[in-house]
Amino acid sequence: MKKKILTVAIIVCILLLGAWWVFSVVMYNLNINQRFETYEPLMFQVEDFVGLERMRYTFPSNKGQMLTGYVYSIGNDQQKRGIIVCAHGLGGGHNSYMDCIHYFAQAGYYVFAYDATGNDESEGKGVGGLPQGVVDLDHALSFIQSLLEYKDFPIGLFGHSWGAYSVCTVLTFHPEVRAVIAACGSNSSSDLFEAGGKRMAGDGIYAMMPFVKLHEQVTYSKYATSTAMDGFEASKAHVLITNSADDDVVPISYGYERYYTQYKDNPRFTFLHFDDRGHGDFFVDPLDTYKDEFNETFYDWRETLSYDYNAKENKERFEQDRADYIRKNLDRAKWAHRLDEKLFEQFVQFYDEYVKP
Numbered sequence: 001m002k003k004k005i006l007t008v009a010i011i012v013c014i015l016l017l018g019a020w021w022v023f024s025v026v027m028y029n030l031n032i033n034q035r036f037e038t039y040e041p042l043m044f045q046v047e048d049f050v051g052l053e054r055m056r057y058t059f060p061s062n063k064g065q066m067l068t069g070y071v072y073s074i075g076n077d078q079q080k081r082g083i084i085v086c087a088h089g090l091g092g093g094h095n096s097y098m099d100c101i102h103y104f105a106q107a108g109y110y111v112f113a114y115d116a117t118g119n120d121e122s123e124g125k126g127v128g129g130l131p132q133g134v135v136d137l138d139h140a141l142s143f144i145q146s147l148l149e150y151k152d153f154p155i156g157l158f159g160h161s162w163g164a165y166s167v168c169t170v171l172t173f174h175p176e177v178r179a180v181i182a183a184c185g186s187n188s189s190s191d192l193f194e195a196g197g198k199r200m201a202g203d204g205i206y207a208m209m210p211f212v213k214l215h216e217q218v219t220y221s222k223y224a225t226s227t228a229m230d231g232f233e234a235s236k237a238h239v240l241i242t243n244s245a246d247d248d249v250v251p252i253s254y255g256y257e258r259y260y261t262q263y264k265d266n267p268r269f270t271f272l273h274f275d276d277r278g279h280g281d282f283f284v285d286p287l288d289t290y291k292d293e294f295n296e297t298f299y300d301w302r303e304t305l306s307y308d309y310n311a312k313e314n315k316e317r318f319e320q321d322r323a324d325y326i327r328k329n330l331d332r333a334k335w336a337h338r339l340d341e342k343l344f345e346q347f348v349q350f351y352d353e354y355v356k357p
Contacts, residue, residue, distance in 0.1 A: 024211035028193065033126040035118045038092035041326040048336035049102040051075070059143040061117055062135050068121035069094075069114025069140060071150070074105040082154040082178070082355040085144065086113040087137050087163030089184075090127070090192075093120030099339045100158065100283060107348040109355075110153065112144050130189035131220035133166035134173075138223075141174050154178045156355040158347075160282065161185060161250055165192060168239070169223075171231030179354035181240045181347055184247055184279050186254040188227045189216055195250050228255065229262065238354040239263075240270040240347070244277035270350065272343075285340040294330065301325055 046052050054070040061067050073080070084104050088094045093115030094101070101111045116136045118124035137157075145151050156179040159167035164185025171177060186192050190213045197205030216224035232239060243256035256273070263269040277286070284291070302309060302322075309318040 024208040025215050027197075027208065028129070028212050028215060029126075031196065032090075032130060032193065033118075033128055035124065035126050036090065036092050036120075038095045038120055041323045041330070042335070043095050044098035044336055045332070046098075048332055049098065052098075052102050052105060057143070057147075059114075059139065061139045065117055065123040067114050067117065067123070067136060067140070069112055069143075071144075072101050072105050072111040072113065074102075075108075079108060080110050080153065081108045081352065082156060082357075083110040083112055083144065083150055084156045084158050084351065084355070085137070085141060085167075086111055087133060087140075087157065087159040087166045088113070088116065088119070089161035089163050090130075090133075093122070095120060097160065099336060100344070103339060103341070103344045104158070104348065104351070107351075109156075109351065110150065112140065112150075114140050129216055129219055129224075130162065130165075130192050131216055131223040133162050133189075134169045134223045134226065135220065137166045137170045138173050141170065141177075154355050154357055156180065156351050157182075159183070159185065161279065162192060164250075164255070165189065165228060168228030169226050169231045171235035171237055172226045175235040175237070177235065177237045178356070179238045179240075179351055181242070181350065182228070182255075183242045184244070184250050184255075184282055185228065185241075186250050187229055187258055189220075189224060191254045192250065195254055199248070229259070232259075232263070236268070238268050238270070238350070240272065240350050242272035242274070242282075244274040244279070244282065246276055247279045247282075249279035272346070283340060283343065284338045288338040290331070290334040290338060294335075297329070298322075298325065301329075 046054060051074040052072060053074065054072045057069050057071065058066045059069065086094055086097055086101060088097055094113035097113065101113055104111050114136070115122040116127065117132050118127040141155070155177050157167035157177055158181050160183045164182035165188070167180050168182050168185060171180065186195065190209060193212055194205055194209055197208065241256055241259050243252045245252055256271070259269070260271055264271065281291070305321070307314050307317065
């Protein structure tokens with residue numbers, strides 16, 4: 001009798017664990033494996049940046065999905081110092097970083113920026129999983145080095161958030177990279193999911209993490225098991241790590257603090273710590289108030305509408321009216337030039353020192 005009870009108990013436990021595994025993977029896919037498109041009315045345009053030019057390329061990633069990227073530049077090609085490869089954050093393609101791209105191009109670099117799987121101009125019904133960022137960057141680096149016109153240029157990497165995790169981790173597979181700037185990133189892919197999950201589920205996220213990690217490892221193998229710190233150890237690249245103490249999307253404890261503890265005395269590493277830059281607007285000049293000013297006028301306009309913009313039946317109407325309002329009222333010159341140039345001066349100095357023939 002006891003043996004039967006034990007058998008039933010084991011079966012029940014297996015079923016419960018299996019159900020929780022399925023639930024964890026479903027939650028992962030609902031939050032991560034989505035298609036992300038940059039909101040068109042707020043997208044940057046090449047024309048917003050004086051002198052900026054670009055050449056479009058497509059290249060395959062791991063499952064044959066075609067990714068779209070652009071080589072950006074300004075001025076005479078004979079004077080280029082190197083090529084910076086840009087890996088964007090989760091939630092849309094590289095467009096949101098075009099102001100960063102423009103600054104590096106002005107400083108004399110080619111910049112290769114692409115949309116990862118499931119984002120903007122690239123193929124894919126969804127991102128797949130967080131390690132896909134490293135997969136796509138691995139393929140992007142191999143592609144740009146295969147082109148005769150760029151193969152001899154030294155390479156630097158630039159990444160924010162998901163992209164920051166990717167540019168550090170990919171060093172395991174591309175030790176030829178000379179220098180990396182990583183802002184607001186985490187050490188591992190599962191860290192990114194855990195950080196987001198804690199905001200929504202609190203400590204309950206920890207019960208999901210073993211199954212999330214297993215799901216990523218089954219799906220992505222070596223890409224999932226590799227971390228940013230693995231990349232640091234496999235490479236001789238110089239690395240600049242930066243983050244803000246008030247980052248509530250990827251808390252500073254998930255990356256910056258771990259790296260600082262391990263590498264603060266290593267001359268290969270540079271650390272820039274901030275207190276009040278947050279996450280999404282990390283690169284924006286703290287003194288620039290245009291976004292707040294525009295939002296205030298938008299909120300005032302919204303209250304003048306003759307219908308309930310919160311009502312479900314008015315959703316499409318409001319979306320169209322909002323897009324029309326933004327297109328008509330957004331000052332594109334102010335919107336596109338909010339970058340903290342003092343911060344980017346430091347970034348360029350870093351690249352100038354370490355991305356060189």
